[in-house]
Amino acid sequence: MNGEDEYRDLSDESLLGRTFKGWTAKIKEINKRYSQPRLKMTPLVKVSLLVLRLYLIMLVVILVYKFYTVVSFR
Amino acid sequence: MQPVANFFYKYRRFVKWLSLYLALAGPGIIVMVADNDAGGITTYAATGAKFGFNLIWFIILLGPMAFAVQEMCVRLGAVTKRGHAEAIFDAFGPFWGWFSLMDLGFLDFLTLISEFVGMTAALSVFGVPPVVTVIGVCILMILIVMHGRYWTWEKLVLLFCGLNLIYIPATLLLHPDFGAIQRALIPSFPNGLSPEIFFFLMANIGTTIAPWMLFFHQSSVVDKGLTEKDIPFARWDTLMGSVFVVLVAAFVMILTGTLLYKPPNGIEIGNAAQAAHAIIGSYPLVGAALAIGLFDAGLLGAICISLASSWAMGEVFGWAHSINNKISEAPMFYAYYFLSLIVAGTVVLIPGAPLVLITLFVQVIAVTLLPAALVFLILLLNQEELMGKYKNTFLQNVIGLSIVTMIVVLSTLYALSVLFPEMFHL
Numbered sequence: 426m427n428g429e430d431e432y433r434d435l436s437d438e439s440l441l442g443r444t445f446k447g448w449t450a451k452i453k454e455i456n457k458r459y460s461q462p463r464l465k466m467t468p469l470v471k472v473s474l475l476v477l478r479l480y481l482i483m484l485v486v487i488l489v490y491k492f493y494t495v496v497s498f499r
Numbered sequence: 500m501q502p503v504a505n506f507f508y509k510y511r512r513f514v515k516w517l518s519l520y521l522a523l524a525g526p527g528i529i530v531m532v533a534d535n536d537a538g539g540i541t542t543y544a545a546t547g548a549k550f551g552f553n554l555i556w557f558i559i560l561l562g563p564m565a566f567a568v569q570e571m572c573v574r575l576g577a578v579t580k581r582g583h584a585e586a587i588f589d590a591f592g593p594f595w596g597w598f599s600l601m602d603l604g605f606l607d608f609l610t611l612i613s614e615f616v617g618m619t620a621a622l623s624v625f626g627v628p629p630v631v632t633v634i635g636v637c638i639l640m641i642l643i644v645m646h647g648r649y650w651t652w653e654k655l656v657l658l659f660c661g662l663n664l665i666y667i668p669a670t671l672l673l674h675p676d677f678g679a680i681q682r683a684l685i686p687s688f689p690n691g692l693s694p695e696i697f698f699f700l701m702a703n704i705g706t707t708i709a710p711w712m713l714f715f716h717q718s719s720v721v722d723k724g725l726t727e728k729d730i731p732f733a734r735w736d737t738l739m740g741s742v743f744v745v746l747v748a749a750f751v752m753i754l755t756g757t758l759l760y761k762p763p764n765g766i767e768i769g770n771a772a773q774a775a776h777a778i779i780g781s782y783p784l785v786g787a788a789l790a791i792g793l794f795d796a797g798l799l800g801a802i803c804i805s806l807a808s809s810w811a812m813g814e815v816f817g818w819a820h821s822i823n824n825k826i827s828e829a830p831m832f833y834a835y836y837f838l839s840l841i842v843a844g845t846v847v848l849i850p851g852a853p854l855v856l857i858t859l860f861v862q863v864i865a866v867t868l869l870p871a872a873l874v875f876l877i878l879l880l881n882q883e884e885l886m887g888k889y890k891n892t893f894l895q896n897v898i899g900l901s902i903v904t905m906i907v908v909l910s911t912l913y914a915l916s917v918l919f920p921e922m923f924h925l
Contacts, residue, residue: 461590491918
């Protein structure tokens with residue numbers, strides 16, 4: 426492989442592309458590492474997490490509504 | 500001779516205890532003092548200007564509350580040897596883990612901007628241009644971590660914590676009415692519990708417990724290498740920190756309450772720098788102290804907030820993430836720290852950047868993370884397999900749950916009042 430081929434090879438997979446691939450692989454690895462939550466899922470834990478999800482959904486709805494009112498009043 | 504010998508024996512034990520305490524102290528004091536960040540000082544200054552000494556009792560109540568929450572972080576860090584972000588991933592899985600990490604990264608970045616806003620406003624009192632402040636702060640914060648030693652970093656930051664006490668002599672120079680202050684320690688609401696006073700109560704709670712504090716404190720306990728046997732000392736450290744946080748907050752309120760409050764309705768100030776500008780003409784020393792304190796508060800907040808995110812990212816992505824590492828040993832950890840600093844500082848310098856909106860948005864985003872982080876904390880502290888004999892007792896759970904419920908309800912109402920002020924007749 427001469428110098429020109431090497432240059433083409435590097436440019437085919439740009440630095441950005443390689444970085445993106447590297448990050449994706451890292452995120453997949455993290456997801457795999459923590460795929461089994463260590464916390465014992467007792468009914469209390471399940472209810473707490475459910476309430477937390479509902480609370481966050483409510484907040485998102487409120488924020489979307491606020492955004493809508495700000496945009497529409499403009 | 501015997502009583503003298505006994506005295507020295509007791510004294511030696513105390514000195515031994517004190518030297519051990521001083522070696523282990525740091526994370527608790529730093530996190531608590533940094534809690535009085537630029538936003539916090541502004542809130543206390545505005546509360547004092549609006550209500551005088553009337554809400555000092557409320558600030559004193561917030562001290563034990565902050566202690567109870569942070570003490571749980573100490574135990575969790577010392578027992579698991581893991582930061583809060585990693586503990587959430589491990590215990591609750593990737594969904595809650597990514598949610599917390601991304602939310603923390605975003606929130607910390609916005610808060611960092613608000614710290615830079617505070618610091619530039621503070622030094623503008625002395626005529627320092629914002630660009631000089633931003634560049635100076637970035638260089639200073641890079642120098643602080645460059646030693647590659649946690650001990651050096653901690654002692655330097657503790658010096659800045661000491662500077663935060665500047666409000667105490669500044670206030671004493673004014674010879675405040677101690678009789679009135681003493682009377683204000685009895686809980687009461689001037690003119691009843693109006694929507695306005697409720698807004699200020701919520702703002703003070705919102706500034707006393709911030710999500711980054713949980714992440715920072717636990718990670719710093721781990722980075723310092725504290726273990727189970729150090730928990731009693733770390734508790735004292737946190738207790739001392741909560742005393743400092745209340746003292747500083749109360750003295751800021753007394754300062755603006757003495758100089759700016761006009762009964763019955765007080766005056767409204769936009770930020771602490773505005774108060775410093777108003778005061779410096781007639782009381783140069785006090786005005787200067789208020790500005791220096793605000794700058795120091797912003798600097799401490801910036802140091803801790805940028806580190807909280809860097810530690811959390813390092814824990815999850817598996818980068819080397821200790822202040823004991825040199826830059827070459829933990830390049831990603833320091834790259835995140837430097838980059839967040841430089842970008843946040845640059846945002847403040849952009850002409851016409853929506854800085855007020857960002858400051859308000861911080862309070863709204865905080866309530867998306869704070870309840871989750873607090874709920875995770877309580878759940879983790881109740882895991883016997885994880886915590887062993889350091890798990891929460893029944894009493895700790897009752898206190899912890901009451902505090903968490905109150906913080907969640909009030910901080911949510913605060914966020915709503917920021918989004919929809921008309922709903923609260925503000």
